[in-house]
Structure formats: structure tokens, C-alpha cells
Amino acid sequence: MATPAFEEIVEDFEFLEDWEDRYRHVIEQGKAMDPLDDALKVPATKVDGCASQVWLHPIIEGGVFRFDGDSDALIVRGLIAVLRSLYNGLPVSEVPKVDAGGELARLGLNDHLSAQRSNGLRAMIERIREVAQENA
Template sequence: MATEAFEDIVADFEFLEDWEDRYRYVIDQGKTMAPLDDALKVPATKVDGCASQVWLHPRTDGGVFTFDGDSDALIVRGLISVLRALYNGVPVTEVQKVDAPAELARLGLNDHLSAQRSNGLRAMIERIRQVASEAA
């Protein structure tokens, strides 16, 4: 179960020949995100378990899950952008059904991220799932 925005990323990845191009693509995706307002970069929005500074600001307006995020690392900003494509617009009651590891595996991310980045990505997914669960 992936959103149309995530399917667009999957389709783009199919055209990219090597991991370097895909890595740049993820970074470019992060660069297109608006920065998170500094007022939202507080301990309550900070994600523990990430090597970089990461903040996620989730919302569940009208039963639909969305979030914004930011990081001090370009690749992590890109990963946040990919997660936004995966989760934004999903009904809050459906967030738990998204198999993020399987969807991200379609991009080959698991094979090309460092252990620290992979742990951080898992921490972001867990935060998303936790917030959605509490809202549902």
C-alpha cells in the first residue's frame, strides 16, 4: 500500500542506473522540502536514535496523517522526504498497515545506507507509527 507520491519515486528510481544517481536524487528530494520552522525544533519533535539531528512534526487533521520534518544532514532530509511521500495523505487508521521496510526495499535503500542511517530511518518510522497509533 503506497501513495501515488511514493510510486512516483519508485518509478524515478527505475530510470536511475546506479546508486550514486539515486543517492543524489534522495538528497535533491530533501532540498525541495521547506525547512521546518525553528519553533517546531523542540525536544518533543526530536527523533532519538538518529546520528543526525532529526525533527518530525506530525499532524492528524481530519483523520489523515501528514508530517513535516527537518534534519541537519542532507541525506536524512532526503529520507524524510521519501517518508513523507510514503505516509502523507494516508488515513491515520491505515498508517500501521504501511509496510515501510518492504516499500523502502523497493528503492534498494536498505543495501546502501550505513548502519547508523538505517537505525535512524527505523526510528523515524517508529515515531510516525507511534503518533498515528495514538491518534487512531
């Protein structure tokens, strides 16, 4: 159950055969995001379990889930952009049902992220699921 925005990233990854090109693409996705307002970089939005600084700010309007985020690490900022493409625009009740691990495996991320980055990615997914479940 992937959004059209995530399917677009999957298609881009299929076109980019070299992992270094894919890595650059993830970073570019992060660079294209608007920065999170400093006023939203507070303990309540900070994600624990990430090696770098990560903030996720969920917004639920009319039963639709989306979030903004930021990080002090370029690759993590890119991973936030990938997660936004996976979750933003879904009904909040559908967010916990997304098989994030399975969808992200389509990109081959698991094989190319360090253990710390993988742990951080899992922590971000958990935070997204928790917020959605609390608001479903």
C-alpha cells in the same frame, strides 16, 4: 499500499540505474522540502536514535495523517522526504499498516545506507507509527 507520490519515487529510481544518481535524487528530494520552522525543533519533535539531528512534526486533520520534518544532514533530510511521500495523505488508521521496510526495499535503500542511517530511518518510522496509533 503505497501512495502515488511514493510510486513516483519508485519510478524515478527505476529510471536511475546508478546508486550515486539515486543517492543524489534522495538528497534533491530533501532540498525541495520547506524547512521546518525553528519553533518546531523542540525535544517533543526530536527523534532519538538518529546519528544526525532529526525532527518530525505530525499533523492530523480530519483523520488524515501527514508530517513535516527536518534534519541537519542532507541525506537524512532526503529520507524524510521519501517517508513523507510514503505516509502523507493516508488515513491515520492506515499508517501503522504500511510495510515501510518492504516499500523502502523497493528503492534498494537498505543495501546502500550505513548502519547508523538505517537505525535512524527505523527510528523515524517507529515515531510515525507511534503517533498514528496514538491518534487513530
